[in-house]
Amino acid sequence: NAGVMQNPRHLVRRRGQEARLRCSPMKGHSHVYWYRQLPEEGLKFMVYLQKENIIDESGMPKERFSAEFPKEGPSILRIQQVVRGDSAAYFCASSPSATETQYFGPGTRLLVL
Amino acid sequence: DAKTTQPTSMDCAEGRAANLPCNHSTISGNEYVYWYRQIHSQGPQYIIHGLKNNETNEMASLIITEDRKSSTLILPHATLRDTAVYYCIVRVAFEANDYKLSFGAGTTVTVRA
Numbered sequence: 001n002a003g004v005m006q007n008p009r010h011l012v013r014r015r016g017q018e019a020r021l022r023c024s025p026m027k028g029h030s031h032v033y034w035y036r037q038l039p040e041e042g043l044k045f046m047v048y049l050q051k052e053n054i055i056d057e058s059g060m061p062k063e064r065f066s067a068e069f070p071k072e073g074p075s076i077l078r079i080q081q082v083v084r085g086d087s088a089a090y091f092c093a094s095s096p097s098a099t100e101t102q103y104f105g106p107g108t109r110l111l112v113l
Numbered sequence: 114d115a116k117t118t119q120p121t122s123m124d125c126a127e128g129r130a131a132n133l134p135c136n137h138s139t140i141s142g143n144e145y146v147y148w149y150r151q152i153h154s155q156g157p158q159y160i161i162h163g164l165k166n167n168e169t170n171e172m173a174s175l176i177i178t179e180d181r182k183s184s185t186l187i188l189p190h191a192t193l194r195d196t197a198v199y200y201c202i203v204r205v206a207f208e209a210n211d212y213k214l215s216f217g218a219g220t221t222v223t224v225r226a
Contacts, residue, residue: 031212035216042200042217042219045213048212093214098212101147101162102212104149105156107156109154
């Protein structure tokens with residue numbers, strides 16, 4: 001049973017470009033969570049999604065950031081018009097339900113030049 | 114407001130048991146204790162969790178005091194690959210609204226040969 005998959009593992013963007021981060025949950029998991037880890041800081045919750053629904057996006061910056069989890073395909077975290085402060089590691093986790101253990105992917109490291 | 118407190122860092126010798134303490138003096142009766150670790154540049158890895166009873170799996174043992182105000186994660190035979198930041202997290206059991214994992218600073222564990 002493959003774990004949580006994230007791609008790309010590393011992403012370099014110039015200021016003003018768009019970044020798309022993908023997350024495929026573990027098989028049988030329909031709950032996806034995105035966390036961000038800024039350099040030298042702990043992980044911070046961003047958004048929680050179930051298939052086709054955003055349940056809680058309270059940790060997402062109000063502008064430029066969006067997330068989706070379509071009926072088919074991976075969850076996508078989209079950052080428009082990236083700025084240097086968006087440089088961070090973005091981790092996705094999944095679980096079978098909201099009360100069960102979350103398992104994390106390897107992360108996507110975004111570097112904004 | 115931190116729900117858990119952990120030592121900032123600790124060293125242990127390869128091959129010896131590593132005992133990682135965590136204080137959670139305000140834990141509620143319905144809150145689990147979860148442990149994750151993050152090896153450098155990787156995603157958080159789930160280790161173990163427990164509610165009241167001690168737990169053991171292939172990775173570690175979790176000892177929870179009778180009053181549940183503290184716990185100890187035990188790595189029975191530490192190896193160099195166990196060098197990581199270890200996070201102790203409390204989370205409400207069976208509560209679908211408590212999905213935001215709160216990662217504090219954790220304990221940086223260095224296993225030395």
